[in-house]
Amino acid sequence: MSGVRWQPREEGSGPGYLQAVAPGGTYAAYHAYNSHYYKCDDCEFGEVRCETAKALWAAYTQARDGPT
Numbered sequence: 020m021s022g023v024r025w026q027p028r029e030e031g032s033g034p035g036y037l038q039a040v041a042p043g044g045t046y047a048a049y050h051a052y053n054s055h056y057y058k059c060d061d062c063e064f065g066e067v068r069c070e071t072a073k074a075l076w077a078a079y080t081q082a083r084d085g086p087t
């Protein structure tokens with residue numbers, strides 16, 4: 020499967036963040052993770068990762084390392 024699938028994030032009380040699920044390419048996955056910081060108030064680069072960022076990072080490492 021390729022392309023980023025966006026899912027509405029229901030939990031929490033902040034603005035309706037979208038959650039990205041496993042982009043097909045490593046670069047796309049990293050870009051999704053990286054660009055998340057520019058729109059997320061819950062993340063501080065290199066210090067804090069919200070649940071969305073954790074999911075994006077996991078998607079990136081999976082794309083980079085391949086399926087386990």
Ligand SMILES: [Zn+2]
Nearest residue numbers: 059062069072
């Ligand atoms: Zn975040």
